[in-house]
Amino acid sequence: MAGERTITLEVQRFHPEADEAPYLQPYTIPFSEGTSVLEGLQHIKDRLDGSLTFRWSCRMAVCGSCGCMIDGEPALACRAFLRDYAPGPVRVAPLDHLPIRRDLVVDQSDFLAKLERARTYLIPADERTPADGAYRQTPEEMADYYDYAQCINCLLCYAACPQYGWDQAFTGPAVLALVQRYDLDSRDAGKDARRAVVNADTGVWGCTLVGYCSEVCPKGVDPARAINQRKPASVADYLLGWLRPSGGEGTP
Amino acid sequence: MSRPRTYRPGMRGWWQRHPAYRRYLLREGTSLFLGGYALWLVAGLLCLAAGEAAYGQWRALQGTPWLFGLHLAALMAACYHAVTWLRLLPLTVPVIRLGGRRPSDRALIRGSWGVSVALSAALWLYLGGGWP
Amino acid sequence: MRRSHEPLLWLLFGAGGLLAAWLGPALILFTGILVPIAAERGVTLLGYEAARGLLQGPAGLAAVAVVTLLLFHAAHRIHHTLHDLGLPAGRRTRLGCYGAAVAGGALAAAAVLAL
Numbered sequence A: 001m002a003g004e005r006t007i008t009l010e011v012q013r014f015h016p017e018a019d020e021a022p023y024l025q026p027y028t029i030p031f032s033e034g035t036s037v038l039e040g041l042q043h044i045k046d047r048l049d050g051s052l053t054f055r056w057s058c059r060m061a062v063c064g065s066c067g068c069m070i071d072g073e074p075a076l077a078c079r080a081f082l083r084d085y086a087p088g089p090v091r092v093a094p095l096d097h098l099p100i101r102r103d104l105v106v107d108q109s110d111f112l113a114k115l116e117r118a119r120t121y122l123i124p125a126d127e128r129t130p131a132d133g134a135y136r137q138t139p140e141e142m143a144d145y146y147d148y149a150q151c152i153n154c155l156l157c158y159a160a161c162p163q164y165g166w167d168q169a170f171t172g173p174a175v176l177a178l179v180q181r182y183d184l185d186s187r188d189a190g191k192d193a194r195r196a197v198v199n200a201d202t203g204v205w206g207c208t209l210v211g212y213c214s215e216v217c218p219k220g221v222d223p224a225r226a227i228n229q230r231k232p233a234s235v236a237d238y239l240l241g242w243l244r245p246s247g248g249e250g251t252p
Numbered sequence B: 001m002s003r004p005r006t007y008r009p010g011m012r013g014w015w016q017r018h019p020a021y022r023r024y025l026l027r028e029g030t031s032l033f034l035g036g037y038a039l040w041l042v043a044g045l046l047c048l049a050a051g052e053a054a055y056g057q058w059r060a061l062q063g064t065p066w067l068f069g070l071h072l073a074a075l076m077a078a079c080y081h082a083v084t085w086l087r088l089l090p091l092t093v094p095v096i097r098l099g100g101r102r103p104s105d106r107a108l109i110r111g112s113w114g115v116s117v118a119l120s121a122a123l124w125l126y127l128g129g130g131w132p
Numbered sequence C: 001m002r003r004s005h006e007p008l009l010w011l012l013f014g015a016g017g018l019l020a021a022w023l024g025p026a027l028i029l030f031t032g033i034l035v036p037i038a039a040e041r042g043v044t045l046l047g048y049e050a051a052r053g054l055l056q057g058p059a060g061l062a063a064v065a066v067v068t069l070l071l072f073h074a075a076h077r078i079h080h081t082l083h084d085l086g087l088p089a090g091r092r093t094r095l096g097c098y099g100a101a102v103a104g105g106a107l108a109a110a111a112v113l114a115l
Ligand code: SF4
Pocket: A150, A151, A152, A153, A154, A155, A156, A157, A158, A173, A174, A177, A216, A217, A218, A219, A220, A221, A222, A223
């Protein structure tokens, strides 16, 4: 098509078996009003360079697979549009602060291990069977945790957190937000099981409220709020811990 | 199973990566001026306790261009601190209900600015000798 | 997972930060800007007798509390910022920062008690 608009993507490449360190590789591709950065990457992989590696699945900001740094900001590639970066070039790199596996693919194993350790799932107080009927919850009770339940585990917030960049032991924004999501749920009784994760140096106390995580979250989770609204309760646990020998410590 | 080699970019020059990081460092940096000002107040208290001559010297130093400039800088730092602190204040408020509702961020921020105005006015009245 | 002792420091930091946000600008404007400007025009604000009078009783204690909390606020942020800038922040810088705050607070208390 005559007059087709083109843009250059500078994609960060790294193949561990061949490359000592990452480098940028430019690709010039056509785009239209509705072309997402992810579609741009797919165009490159399909037509220009089959060796380019990146993750994606849903193409609609639901699965959380396609997070990367686009012009230095953590973003979902399927939710960012090339028109907003024209005339370019636009730089696409893997998520910051995470180990790079290959090209745009980062290693998520640390995050997944933390998610498991933090027990971010409903721990009910009593054994219930379907015969007992559904849980009941008021709209106000649901509103307490609803925003935090929107997390899609895309890790953009980890790429926006310098404290995680410094110290990978820090539990980090999304996992702590998910802890708060379950702790605030009226159906949940697992607060004690998650307390040790929350109250540790690597828990809420690893956060200095930089706040950038909440700016980049594509789902409006506001992890900075989740973490910091928990600090007063963690202080209370600490002070009570002086009174009760095992108080506030929780089971690890 | 052995893990494939990964690459870690490191944190060198991290504040150059985004303006949000520089705003954060600016916010934290205000503490240098606030701390310095507090130390200067301690010096003033010590001079006050030491006697009229010492206190007079402290007051005279206060008026020199250098210290006046530092106080201007501290004033700007304190204002930036106040704006950022009170803006983030709602994030640190636990989930509570007042009269069945959770207070909105706007209400919390406005309320805390109201406290600021009231306390500042009371302080000025007191220091100016107009109250009590 | 190591239980943190940060809560205590954070409490002091938070109290100091809140006070600094509420009172900092007014306090600095008065003692650091208005007092010298008034002195330039021959008006004495916070003169020797007046300042001693203002710091009698509970007001003196309040002044010590404000100064100490401000120092703790600054100590906490400075220590964390050293770490954030990749500078060596450990036991020694912690001792230096919080130690300075404690020392400053103690000196302020001693001064006010000696008035
Ligand atoms: S909190 Fe937001 S940015 Fe972080 S993983 Fe969840 S959805 Fe992504």
